[in-house]
Amino acid sequence: MKTSKRHALWPLAALLLGGCAVGPDYQRPAVTVPAAYKEAGDWKPATPADHLPRAAWWQAFADPQLDGLQQQLQKHNQTLRAAEASFRQALALLQQAEAGYSPTVTAGASASRGRASGDSAVATSYRAELSAAWELDLWGRVRRSVESGRASAEASAADLESTRLSAQAQLASAYFQLYVADRTLRLLDEQVAAYRQQLQITRNRYRQGVVSRADVVQAETQLKSTEVSLLAKRVTRRQLEHAIAVLLGRPPAGFTLAEQQQPPALPLLPAGLPSQLLERRPDIAAAERRVAAANAAIGVAKAGYFPSLTLAASGGYAASRLADWFSLPARFWSLGPELAVTLFNGGLTRAKTAEAIAAYDGSVANYRQTVLQGFQEVEDALTAIRLLDQQAALQVEALAAAREAETIARNQYQAGLVSYLDVVTVQSTRLSAEQEGLAILGSQLAARVALIKALGGGWQASPPAAG
Template sequence: MGSTFISLVGCSVGPDYKPPKLEVPQNWKWGEQKPDPKGSHSREKPQIEEKKTAWGGNDLQGEENIKRAIEEARKNPGKWKLAAPKDFVKKGQWWKIFNDPVLDQLEAEAEVANQQIKMAMANVIEARAGVGAALSAFFPHTNFTPSYQRWKLKTHLPWLPFILPEPIFSTVPLLGQNGIPIPSGSIIGSTQYYGFQPTLNMWQVYLNSNWELDIWGKLRRQLEAAKAEAQASQAELEGMKLTIHADVAQAYYLLRYIDSQLEVMERMIHVYEDNLKRVEIRFKSGLSNELDLARAKTDLSRIKAQYIALESHRAKVENSIARLLGQPASTFHFPRKPLKEDPPHVPQSLPSDILEQRPDIAQAEREMAATNAMIGVAYAAYFPSVNLNAYFGFFNTDFGQLFTWPSNSWIYGPLIDLPIFEGGRLLANLMQARAAYEKAVASYRETILSAFEEVENALIGMRLLEEEQKVEDEVVASAKKQYDLALDRFQRGLSHYIEVDTTESVWLNAILTDIALRGERFIVRIALIRAFGGGWADSSMKKPSFQQNQSKN
């Protein structure tokens, strides 16, 4: 009998959590080697088209093709592997690869003062407290409950006439009305249900204890869910830190390349002013017409307006940095620091397993485990709950006699609660828990797909932005030469100012675009680091100390 009880206590209803398998490509499409339209990338296209044909609805052999595809997938699992998040791996201060002390200082301030990080830390503490609350359900709950009540009863109870009066015996010797002593144990009266006293005092002091036996594993499933939620909140904290550090770095380099553009525009304003003076001199001497003069004035006004708009954009970026650092925007000022250096090298041929250290993936996986455990909680509600209750205390209408032994009272025994009719509530809760799990699985897979999308987009940016800037450097040089030739022709009277106007605008736009590309190359590297999960050092790529169980299928 004891072994049967132990086996019952040891069981847990509901599905045990198993990490899902995910499709993980072996290489990045835009890694170190650029995709060749005539190479291996194009050779995959006929395979995709062949799969579409095999699964097409018009194919008479579609069912056989599906069976063969399933059988082949079972024999050759290929790119599918079990989910094994590694968000616990230390990423380090990845921003130090930029070798910028100012950025290091900003990141340090954001680490300790950012309010979103503090909110995420509070969520971690809250979730850990939830684990303690779930763990407390395994222990008996005992309460000390003293109370006092004053009752008012009816003096006439017509619904009790069938109860016969009962004699009342004295417990101590008494003195009768005539002075005759009455020994203890004598009858001194009888209960009269038609003569209750109208008020009554009731004093109670008792201990009440309740212990729920976890026979069906409901409490264990609740604890399992609480632990998973606590781990998810920790991953959320790491993800928030990664996001804030990346936002600070990106805003910092955005601000710096805007400073570079402002520096260029200040020089170009002087160029436009000099050109306006040249046109005015030629206009006064009759060598230029009024249209050339109007164009020169328009060009100068336009570039000044662009300069003001760029200053406005810089101020907004500066305010965003202040918020990330936990400082009021009104008191934060960042001096100008034009961007001159080239971005550092970031490896692009890392294995796709590095995505397992992304905090958002780990958070989604832990939330999936939590919702799976709640299925067991909903399923356990179908089974009877068993509670061991115990009660011991004292109660009496006379406070002076409250703590005497005749005033004691006690109760103990099991209480079984078996649901009979709930109006469909239990089934609805179970369906809700299962739907929540399916939703968590879909969210987890969507997070994986988003991670690969972010990495590929960042890799595209790293490769193509570098190539684009090389071309843009040539555009700047050509535009400068074109402008010099146009200005020379204008000064010699061989052309109108419209040539200078056009080439000058092309030259300015080429310079601004070249600076923007340099800044975007910094920003896209930060985006790649964020997409990788915040680190790629050799120490970060070591295997975890424990072994992950992987399915053989």
């Protein structure tokens, strides 16, 4: 009989010590994903792996100066510092939630003089007390709070990596644009020098009566137009340099970046590119972790429907004379449970639960939208790379044809077979072809950076740790 009674107490003991967690247990929301990318056929299904170390992906462009700039960005970028501080804040909030598992212990001492109602005598009271209170987590409020805090901290860590990847991509894009601007400036400088020489020759021929005044005006117009383009490109170059300085956490006024003579490499996409969109994209990981945090918050809100049970204990000494303060007769103590339940709060708990459920539904939608946007970014980048590579090949042929046409027109003009306007026309066509080729190169570099960013930091299946 005694044994059966002892067994009957086990469920009660388990309830008091462990309790149950109200609210739904977390399940990752289902997301409809394609079996393969439209722009690349052999992609494997993804499994979450945003925790894996990311490669120093910019090294694929084989540019030592870019590598050095990226190292500076890791140390001095202010946006990264702000994201790191937000992550530390999330960790501190998690520690606050975990503190709910532990009892609260307080100590105090006091001395007071006063008179009770109806008593003319003034009494002195000395008191020293130590008390402890522990709320049993019967309904999982603390556990759900810790679960939410942990998911929020993980989301903040993913936000930090997302900020890092975004800053790295911004720096690489600005650096490549700067390289294209420098190449364009070199081209325009050479053209201005050539047009000045050509204008001088045309003026000499005009004085000799060989050509008309119209040829001189056309040569002057061609020179001035190119000088205007040169100044506009110098503005662009300065602004890109300023943007890089800010990314590195430095004032633009004290920052100068030398012209890079060696062109960056164009990394080629490997055959059978593995799908790692859902594996390493930190923004998708952050969105999914926020769904988990919102799910746990529902349990925290629902715990308000249930009573709280607190175990409290206190003890100390109280006396009317300082000499008797710590004597045995002055000792007091108390120990016991306290059960409290909210009978009416005007629907506050119901409203908080409805708010938590709505926040969860919103986080699920945001997560799914982030995934869809990620797939779009990959598709866009793959399309751009494929078509820009084809465009670059055609532009090489177009530039070769434009150069040949310019040579022919010059020879014909020297022979008096065509007007100077014909020469200006073909020269403008050739210069436009040169600039278009550089613009396509910039777009090719930008598209590869965009694809790397869309894939969460590279397209290697098992990235090594960044150096």
